[in-house]
Amino acid sequence: MSGDHPEQDRAPDDVPPDAADVPAEGPAPAEGPAPAEDPAPAEDAAPADGPPAAARRGRRDPLAAALIGVLTLLLGFAFAVQVRSTDTDTQYAGAREEDLVRILDDLTAQQDRLRQEIADQRSALDQLGSSDSDSAAALQEARDRAEALSILNGSVAAQGEGMTMTIRDPATGITSSVLLNAIQELRGAGAETMQVDQVRIGVSSAVTGTPGNLAIDGQQIEAPYVFQVIGSSQDMATAMSIPGGVVSTVGGRGGSVDIVQSDRVVVDALRPLDAPQYADPD
Structure with a gap:
């Protein structure tokens, strides 16, 4: 049957060369690159399997802002603690020499008074704890109290x-x-x-x-x-x-x-x- 229909057995390569050059009827195509020859898509074009780059940047911005806020709070807290711990030192550092001398004198006098009070209390404790002077100290204390009460109630003269x-x-x-x-x-x-x-x-x-x-x-x-x-x-x-x-x-x-x-x-x-x-x- 190949002999009866020879045109059906012809391969595409058998087309005469001149037939490819014959344009089809209709208006001529505009000059320019063919659609198949368009350049590759830009780098920022979104791939088919993921969100656009602008969307990814939008999600990262709030996270970065939150991290910056936390770091700022920690830095402020540390600064406040440092200021609080050095407040006294700063106050003394800014004081005049006369003020520092006065403060030192006050502290020294207060320390001397406390030491004297401790010594007096120890002395009184030693006297009361001694068996030899216990009765005499108690008797003198009773006499002093009786004299004070006598003045207050008017039973003795005073000046x-x-x-x-x-x-x-x-x-x-x-x-x-x-x-x-x-x-x-x-x-x-x-x-x-x-x-x-x-x-x-x-x-x-x-x-x-x-x-x-x-x-x-x-x-x-x-x-x-x-x-x-x-x-x-x-x-x-x-x-x-x-x-x-x-x-x-x-x-x-x-x-x-x-x-x-x-x-x-x-x-x-x-x-x-x-x-x-x-x-x-x-």
């Missing part, structure tokens, strides 16, 4: 720094409350013991009567009323002169107050002690 305050009452306007307030103000200013005229003031002292006819603990007193007080003279004088205080109150009632400070004031009026009716030493 020391203080002041003498005289309240004059020409208009007979000074009441019992004015004198009681003066006693309380003096105690608040640090008075350790006092007497008014010849009456020793105690913890339970009471002022009674009417103007011109006043009494303390039942003993009559007359104007001018003289207070002899032992304590800090400056503090007590200041307390008497404050606005609305004793001096102002007495002046408002037609009287006057004279205060004389002294290094030696004698309080010799004695206060009898009441024997306890129910209490016994334990």
Whole structure:
């Protein structure tokens, strides 16, 4: 059958050469490189099996920002710790030489006081722990306490720094409350013991009567009323002169107050002690 249809047995290479050169009917193709001859795709072109490069860079940027933030926080924390630990050194480094000398002197004096207190405490402990001096030390301590209590309750005479305050009452306007307030103000200013005229003031002292006819603990007193007080003279004088205080109150009632400070004031009026009716030493 090859003889009947020879054109079907012809190989493509059998096409006459001139047939390839004959253009097909229709418009001529535009000049330029054929589509098959286009250059290779650019390097930034996305491969078929992965996301685009811009997307990968977008995911890396937040991660880098987070790492930078963490490192910044750690650096700030370390800097804060360093500043806090060197704050005192920086303060001293910026101080003047006179200030440093003063600080050193204060520290040295404080150290000396602490050493002296330690030595005193050790000495007292040694005295109390010694069998030979134990009884004598305890006896002396008891005597000192008894003397202090006797001064406070008015059973013994006393002397020391203080002041003498005289309240004059020409208009007979000074009441019992004015004198009681003066006693309380003096105690608040640090008075350790006092007497008014010849009456020793105690913890339970009471002022009674009417103007011109006043009494303390039942003993009559007359104007001018003289207070002899032992304590800090400056503090007590200041307390008497404050606005609305004793001096102002007495002046408002037609009287006057004279205060004389002294290094030696004698309080010799004695206060009898009441024997306890129910209490016994334990």
